[in-house]
Amino acid sequence: MPIILRFYSVIALILATLLSSFSFAQAPDVSPTQNYVLELQKKAYALDLEHNRQWLVLGHWRSHFGGWLSEVDGTDFFLSSNGRKNPSEELDATLAAFAAAEPSDDHQDTQCRFLARRHWLYQALQIDVKRMPLHACANAMAWKQKLGADRVTLIFASAYLNNPASMFGHTFLKFHTRGNPDDKDLLNYGVSFAAHTGDDSGVPFALIGLLGGYKGYFSLLPYHQTLKEYANLEGRDVFEYQMDFTQDEVDILIDHLLELEQTYFYYFFFDKNCSYQLLALLEAARPSLHLTDRFFYFVIPADTVRVLTQENGLVKKISYRPSLTTQLQDKASELSSHERKLTRGLVTDKADAYNLGLHDLAILPEDRQARVLEAALIFSEEKLQANPPDFKERDHALKIKRATLGSVKMNETPAISHTNRQPELGHDPSLTGLSYGSKEAHSFEEFQLRAAYHSLLSKESGFLPGTQLEAMRAQARYYNDPSKWALEQFTIADIKSLMPIDEFRQPYSWRVDLGFKHLDDQAWDSATAFNINGGMGYSVEPFNTHRLLLFSFLGAHFDSAPDLEHGYRFALSGEASALLRASENWSGLLTAGYRRNFLGEVSDIPIFSLNQTYALSRNWEARLSFQDVRQKIESKGGLFVHFLF
């Protein structure tokens, strides 16, 4: 197909040239430049350049029902009207456009608009610059000179505290700029791919975003400004992955970025998102990388980081920047319980208590005073962001107080390592597994398949501790005697957030899940019910250790099933749980609760359950569970593996 098209386009070009020469009846022949373009087009065809990986990544073409389709949605990105679907015609059109005379304004110059294409085509076709001159592109060159990039770093901004839904994180690029004052990292520039959402917010925002209704653009911001947004305002830890790119590769990446700068992609939150487009950029710089191919349906930023780190030698260096929230946690962990209370009081107490606090502070040794004040200033910064009028005077007073202490010699405690938070350490997002068990003495085999992402008891490395986000989880059971297939569960979403309260924050813990499942208190062969549950409560880590997390919820439950007397029931519940992280690989969860249905049916359901998960490797885990719900006893054990879908 492309061969024929290619043939036609050559014929068409010859015809067009002939026609134009007829109509003007001036030159008997095509111009030397046009001749050269024809020659280059033939050469490109002979070399099969239109299917060269470099050309395909520069045009973002993907195979599409036997043909090609580019993921770039802006039509101005293509020089041929058919270019989005036809890499070959686009290549011809590009060569023809590059041969055009140099316009006075290089913003109008196709060569300058497509620097990465130019760079590659001139090399691949060994284009003679005497016959097809290179244009100066003063503006673009000045811009590149100004950026002066010699290194590229992929930045991962991790999850939001107390919001498992954001545990996917966000990625962007940082360019190391030659010639920054004293080579300060904060003065580098970051490039982010983001949706231009205008003033939309709330539900329309979410829907339009999911359906790809926003246009995504690349944008350039000083790195300190981007960090401010993520690490300070949103409380996200930031991880940096320096790419092992040559100067040539960095240049191509920037050239390609400039090509994309003026166009757009439709932004899809799930797949054609920031992380996907950054991977495509990295591929343009080094076509031998196959990064985007590894994703089909969801592109989760943390997964893209994992894919990068799995490429041999691609990541040269990993560094970490703690968020403001993490800095406060780290500083607070060095304080005694008395000092932590003092710290909180200095920021939030009213005048009288505050003055008492100052008195308590003054009797501490100077280095302890400094520590308390520095922790207080971070806490105050967080308060200030939420509510400036109420906290700015106090914040100012505390800063004066700290400055007055002057330089204080503090015993440097070693920086707390948070390397286990690095996203690439986490397990893959999808899960499948086989279990064997029995319910009410009926044995069964159970097959589970889950699209995403992390369950509470799975290994925590690389994930936000105390969170669960499971989406699209199906469990099918085969009962052996009597033999029967049953859909045990189909869960649409099952989210938990267990953020312990401490001196500085008292977040709610919460959980919500909805889907279809067997009701635990009903007979083993009862019908599947639609059900939706929610709960709210608090969590604590009582002995100041991460090993034990206690939490309790008040919950509401709605079930709808044909087996129920009125077809539905509604309950309120209370429950208490203990999550024991016995080791890095072994977690156990003990829950006791009581649920009372009072609409649809009136019944009391005592609940007891014990779940354990043991991680055998990054992706493999064994699970063992027991539950007793109104004397309906179920126990099962199984083997599970995470994978990239």
Next chain:
Amino acid sequence: MKLKVILAAALMVAGAQAAHADDAGCGLGSLIITDNTKLMQVLAATTNGIGGQTFAISTGTSNCKAQNFVMNDKAIQYFTEVNHNDLSREMAQGQGEKLNTLAALYGCQGSAQKDFAKMTQGSYSQIVPSADTQATDLVRNLNGQFSSHPDLAKACGAAI
């Protein structure tokens, strides 16, 4: 000799002040939070966690930027406006990455950055006299401090 130093320092300070004479600032204001309610934050982050921006950055940075780059003579102003609170905190503490970066923007290198931090801690109440000190005031006060610290002005100016 002494005269020379004073003259050099005076020139340096004048230079520094000329470079940062435009105290009108960048009009950057602060980073504003568009979605204030808890629900909106959750909702925004649910869809946004995979990219995009929950927080909008107020427009008006154009005074200090050209072709998306921060203009050289506005670098101090711009940096200070974005990192106003962090900078004042690090000044009070007498150390920090942002403070060192600001020092570097003033031309201080190596041990001069430590001296810069020491100076901003020591003169904190002159640089940030009140809770309402704006970023533009902070820069103006900081520039003023160089005239009372000629050695530092010299050390940093020499590196420019």
